[in-house]
Amino acid sequence: MPSFLSVWLGRIGRELPLLLGGLAAVVLVLSVPMSGYATNIVMQATTYAVAVLGLTIVLGYAGQITLAQAAFFGIGAYAVAIGTVSLGLSFWGGLLLAMAASTVAGAVLGITSLRLGGHYLAMITIVFQQILSLVLTNWIEVSHGPDGIPGIPRPSLFGYTLSGSAGYLVFSIVCLTAVLIFVRILKHTRLGRSMEAVRDNELAASVAGVNTYRVKVVAFTLSALLGGIGGALFASGFSYVSPDQFSLAESIVFLTMALLGGAGSALGTAVGTVLLVLLPESLRFLKEIYMAVYGLSVILIMIFMPEGIAGFARRLTRRLRTPAVRPHHAPALHLHTVTSDHRDEPLLVVRGLAKHFGGLRALNNVDLAVRRNNIHALIGPNGSGKTTLVNVLSGIYKPTAGKIAFADEDVTGAAPHVLAGLGLSRTFQNIRLFRSMSCLENVMVGAQRPGNDLSDVHRDLVARSLAALHFVGMGDRADDSVANLSYGHQRMVEIARALAANPKLLLLDEPAAGLNLTEKQELVALLLRMKGLGLTILIIEHDMPLVEQVADSITVLNFGERISDGQPEAVLRDPAVISAYLGEGRAYAVA
Amino acid sequence: MDILLQLTFAGIGMGSIYALVALGLVLIYRATSVVNFAQGDFAMFAAFLMVLAHLHLGLPYWASFLVALAGMVAFGLIFNYGVYYPLRNRSYLPVLISTLGASIVIQNSVLAAYGPHPANLPGALSFQGFQVGSVFLDGQYLVIIAATAALVLLQHLFFEKTIVGKQLQATSQDKEMASLLGVPVKIMIAITFIYSAVLGGVAGVLVGPIIYVSIGMGGAIALKAFAATIIGGFGDIKGAIIGGVVLGIIETFGAAFISVPYKDAFAFIVLFAFLMVRPQGIFGEKIAEKA
Amino acid sequence: MRYAFTTTVLSALGAIMIVGAAHAADPIRIGMIAPITGGAAESGRNQINGAQMAADEVNAAGGVLGRKIELVIEDDQTTNPGAVLAFSKLTSDANNVAFIAPVRSTQVHAIAPDVLRNGKPVLFGGTDPRLTQLNNPWFFRFRPNDAISTKAMAEFGIKDLGKKKWAIIHTTDAFGASNVKLLTEALKEQGITPTLVQGFTSNSQDFTPIVLAVKQSGADIVASFTVQDTDQGVLAKQFRQFGVDAAWIGSPTIVATTTLKLAGPALYGTYALADYNPDSSPEATTFSENYRKRFNVQADFFSAWTYDAVKVAAVAIKNAGSTEPKALREALLAIKDVPGAEGPYSFNANGDGLHGYNVVRNQDGAIVFVKRVETVR
Incomplete structure (x- = not known):
């Protein structure tokens, strides 16, 4: 069974309360007679919520801002309006058109704009929003101009027309429940985890094998799609669309809805939407000043409820929840092992590598060969170019000159996620974890790298990740949030994340930094155990005793150039190495 | 030829308005890395203060101007402590939303307090403009162009020659470092907001006589001002000025020779093109590689 | 508990729907x-x-x-x-x-x-x-309705003012777009094709391109359909600045109270079709x-x-x-x-209650009644 199916089927059971909630809403709508006003409000809240759930994906999961959700909502609404009224399609035809149009629009905008982030993305989406408003107003032949399009029909289903308010409302609630469950489950899929990884730490996500750009585009497109579906439901529900319903102001309202509810939580988003649909309505008694009060509430929410209602509810219920119990026996970590006839053959070969930043030559003509199942140490004084070299090797920097071959393949200039896919994993000197995720989820992002030897089954992914956590001694903390861990434990989780990817080559950038003596000894043992699994390790380290204990060979850099290379004993006696360290004034006695 | 000159003048005139609002935007961005979505409403608020003082209380023009600016000082202070300060340690997003909320609050408070009627604010000078050949130079546009130039010069002197200006610069470049060097960062940021509010206020008072004083006057201008700052290079003062003028000229010519209803689209299409091809803007540094 | 939100909201709405019974008094x-x-x-x-x-x-x-x-x-x-x-x-x-x-x-x-x-x-x-x-x-x-107003507009402009070269300026919203169509039809009935038709988006801050186009077109009468008083004001001011001296007949906004206050002398001498005039x-x-x-x-x-x-x-x-x-x-x-x-x-069977329009003139800031044009209902 493919992974996504197993996740979906496994998760759907957990969404039972939500299904029941949807059912209860349906029963309520069918049994309680509602005035037209109440129907309109509920209809608005329901259809808006579908669109705002798109923001849960793009903003909540993937951490990208968009101020164009009303534009996609409008594209969906207009697709249904034009499809049914002008082209004579059925509602379902219009809905397909809406989904296609919003998906294409979202993908195109995402592909062109997601290489930039933050304020720029905010601006681009505003621009898109404004241009759409102008087009809807002025392209009269197609959009019917500012008059809008009235008389949009409602669908019929199994021969039963949903033209009545209650029937259509039931249909909308069913759609919303389905979308809500979809968005909630998405969070626990490979894609959802990749999105959250991108949100928490884009760089770490990319070296863990996540194609960050593609994940962002997918998130953006999915979000646009949900916007389109919401718009389609809205158009048919209100049977009338006009350009001013899809303005920038509406996009801002959508964004506020997501933030009020807590963008990262699908359920919170839905609650936020309902509240913000009701809020201006319930504030109507304020007449002239009610919009001012609305604006003030937005500011207060931002200040006092940073994670929205969902975050607030989480804090309240935290104490009530019992932590899940994990099996205490440690499943063995099975990684590929190097067969003895491959041992000591070169795995990574670097020739004439250079990296210049403007006039600064951080690396110059560096040669390096790392042999299979060896621990190879890279040492050198501060500023000698070690971290730059690791950054070039892991694809974060493009080399200025030189060749890199990995497992007999030329990988010069390859992107980080491509290298990760080929089996190159790394850790960072300043730890880069996905801070809002649990230990297990962090490691799973590593385990799910493309090209891993795992089957496509979710259970295997979890098993491998737990095994990796146990291997580094963090098995019992699997469900803890990484943000609560000590520094040393965070390091271990980061190593486990790299380990779970079953790398051919593991790059460790100063793993001993900030560790106390006991922890360092544990690290030495861990390194040797990892070697025992058949791994190849390239380690940057300042701690010479540690290096001596583990290294099979050493390369020394100084001022961006290789000054020594070979067996530890020979290298550490090399006069060039000694003078490099002493010249720098470091009081390190070479053994 | 006359028509081209006339259009160019109109473009530069509108462009100076965008530039003036963009100036305040850039200052706040440099000090706090926040894009202030209420900057246009600063202008609107000041223009209404001016209307109140000059038209309703009957104060002389320049006295009213001082009253309006004094009002903006208080306004900037309140904005700093009410909208920005509580969120200063969070990511850009909550602050951005908070300024959007502030924009709604400002517009609707003025609506509730003053009522919906737009007002006709007289210009700083009584002359209507010059006729040069067949080209008409609107007096108030000339005032705006002159004022923008003067403010840029003044700002330059302030930043480069005064201690407070240098401290502000330090704050905007590296808050932590500035703090270590004994710069009172909190006060500097408050000053930035006050200064931006005053700048926005000057823009509002100057623009009022041209497009009238109305609740919505700031919104449309602010959006163009954003576009101007990006075209010029975000955070770059001379970029914002040139971006504003370029934008004004492009949209005026676009309207004249391509389509009037799509006038606003030209500005945005140019912006889009910039973001695609040269996101760092005309004067911006190349966006740094991440490490 | 976490799933109860829909229920809560719906029951809250139920409360809104409860409607008290009416009493005779x-x-x-x-x-x-x-x-x-x-x-x-x-x-x-x-x-x-x-x-x-x-x-x-x-x-x-x-x-x-x-x-x-x-x-x-x-x-x-x-x-x-x-x-x-x-x-x-x-x-x-x-x-x-x-x-x-x-x-x-x-x-x-x-x-x-x-x-x-x-x-x-x-x-x-x-x-x-x-x-x-x-x-x-x-x-x-x-x-x-607008069919009546545009008919009256065309008739007054052509017959009473004797103008043949029409320039039409309009907002691109529903009001402007439909009026342009109706006025063009009404002019066509009189054998006239407008020399310039120019739309703009409401809340434009500058009208230089439009005003220059009107000036170049050589129109002797301008018909305008605007919604925002500020637009009307800026337009008027720029017409005067650039010396456009064509006759001007506008939609009711041109004589709205605020517009008069905003534009002042710039609108003196203009005509308007007004459904309301105190002297009618x-x-x-x-x-x-x-x-x-x-x-x-x-x-x-x-x-x-x-x-x-x-x-x-x-x-x-x-x-x-x-x-x-x-x-x-x-x-x-x-x-x-x-x-x-x-x-x-x-009222006719369609539900249209009024069938005539007043032509008014801005006489140095005062709105003067010129004539009432009744059309057949």
Whole structure:
């Protein structure tokens, strides 16, 4: 069974309360007679919520801002309006058109704009929003101009027309429940985890094998799609669309809805939407000043409820929840092992590598060969170019000159996620974890790298990740949030994340930094155990005793150039190495 | 030829308005890395203060101007402590939303307090403009162009020659470092907001006589001002000025020779093109590689 | 517990829906949708003033059927969805017997399906001719529609002013777009094709390109359809700055109170088609005087049509002898030559009540009545 199916089927059971909630809403709508006003409000809240759930994906999961959700909502609404009224399609035809149009629009905008982030993305989406408003107003032949399009029909289903308010409302609630469950489950899929990884730490996500750009585009497109579906439901529900319903102001309202509810939580988003649909309505008694009060509430929410209602509810219920119990026996970590006839053959070969930043030559003509199942140490004084070299090797920097071959393949200039896919994993000197995720989820992002030897089954992914956590001694903390861990434990989780990817080559950038003596000894043992699994390790380290204990060979850099290379004993006696360290004034006695 | 000159003048005139609002935007961005979505409403608020003082209380023009600016000082202070300060340690997003909320609050408070009627604010000078050949130079546009130039010069002197200006610069470049060097960062940021509010206020008072004083006057201008700052290079003062003028000229010519209803689209299409091809803007540094 | 939100919200809504029973001595309630906030908030205030004044006058004269008239006002935020919500809120109260709908045609279009479903008379001010051609029996228009105004405009410009070269400037919104079409047709009937037709988006801050195009076109008359008073003001100022001296005839905004205040001398000498003018009839004069006395501002068409709507509704309720929707509808359709501030009301089968337009002239800031053009109904 493919992974996504197993996740979906496994998760759907957990969404039972939500299904029941949807059912209860349906029963309520069918049994309680509602005035037209109440129907309109509920209809608005329901259809808006579908669109705002798109923001849960793009903003909540993937951490990208968009101020164009009303534009996609409008594209969906207009697709249904034009499809049914002008082209004579059925509602379902219009809905397909809406989904296609919003998906294409979202993908195109995402592909062109997601290489930039933050304020720029905010601006681009505003621009898109404004241009759409102008087009809807002025392209009269197609959009019917500012008059809008009235008389949009409602669908019929199994021969039963949903033209009545209650029937259509039931249909909308069913759609919303389905979308809500979809968005909630998405969070626990490979894609959802990749999105959250991108949100928490884009760089770490990319070296863990996540194609960050593609994940962002997918998130953006999915979000646009949900916007389109919401718009389609809205158009048919209100049977009338006009350009001013899809303005920038509406996009801002959508964004506020997501933030009020807590963008990262699908359920919170839905609650936020309902509240913000009701809020201006319930504030109507304020007449002239009610919009001012609305604006003030937005500011207060931002200040006092940073994670929205969902975050607030989480804090309240935290104490009530019992932590899940994990099996205490440690499943063995099975990684590929190097067969003895491959041992000591070169795995990574670097020739004439250079990296210049403007006039600064951080690396110059560096040669390096790392042999299979060896621990190879890279040492050198501060500023000698070690971290730059690791950054070039892991694809974060493009080399200025030189060749890199990995497992007999030329990988010069390859992107980080491509290298990760080929089996190159790394850790960072300043730890880069996905801070809002649990230990297990962090490691799973590593385990799910493309090209891993795992089957496509979710259970295997979890098993491998737990095994990796146990291997580094963090098995019992699997469900803890990484943000609560000590520094040393965070390091271990980061190593486990790299380990779970079953790398051919593991790059460790100063793993001993900030560790106390006991922890360092544990690290030495861990390194040797990892070697025992058949791994190849390239380690940057300042701690010479540690290096001596583990290294099979050493390369020394100084001022961006290789000054020594070979067996530890020979290298550490090399006069060039000694003078490099002493010249720098470091009081390190070479053994 | 006359028509081209006339259009160019109109473009530069509108462009100076965008530039003036963009100036305040850039200052706040440099000090706090926040894009202030209420900057246009600063202008609107000041223009209404001016209307109140000059038209309703009957104060002389320049006295009213001082009253309006004094009002903006208080306004900037309140904005700093009410909208920005509580969120200063969070990511850009909550602050951005908070300024959007502030924009709604400002517009609707003025609506509730003053009522919906737009007002006709007289210009700083009584002359209507010059006729040069067949080209008409609107007096108030000339005032705006002159004022923008003067403010840029003044700002330059302030930043480069005064201690407070240098401290502000330090704050905007590296808050932590500035703090270590004994710069009172909190006060500097408050000053930035006050200064931006005053700048926005000057823009509002100057623009009022041209497009009238109305609740919505700031919104449309602010959006163009954003576009101007990006075209010029975000955070770059001379970029914002040139971006504003370029934008004004492009949209005026676009309207004249391509389509009037799509006038606003030209500005945005140019912006889009910039973001695609040269996101760092005309004067911006190349966006740094991440490490 | 976490899943209970839908339930909570729905039951909260249930509470809103509970409707108290009506008592005989209760006032007759007329629901009114008006922009209290948003871009048209200013005209909203005038509309409410006009309606309130009419209700007070009716009540002072003893009310209708022994009951007072009471207005229930909801804000439409100057948006279409706002109008839809406001209307549904008003219709959810069964005590509201008739409704005053917005003056913006696009908002009336937006609520049209709900109006049909609700089945009670809706008195509106939108002037898009199609609104009374929707086969919606509950729509009653209290302003002359645009087909009438543009016909009057063409006739006055060509016959009275003797102008042949027309330039048309319009907003690209519903109002402007439909008027351009109608005026072009009306001119065509007189054998004239406009030399320039130029649209713009509302809230333009600069009109230099348009004004230069008008100047170049050599037009001897400009017809303008604008919505925002600020647009009208800037346009006027720039026309004068660039020395355009063509005759100018505009939609009602050109003589709206605020526009006159904003533009001042720049609009002197212009003509307007105005559905309301204080000098067009004795009723109009009385309304104007009373309105000024009460609100201390000049009455305009916004206040005039809502005033008429409430007044005529009161007459119809009295004639019908009940507030039952069908009877009320018949009574409204039977209204013939009932004088109002906007002119004499006679409803045709479509629900159009007015059939004439006033031509007025801005005489140094004062709006002077020129003539009334009645068309066949």
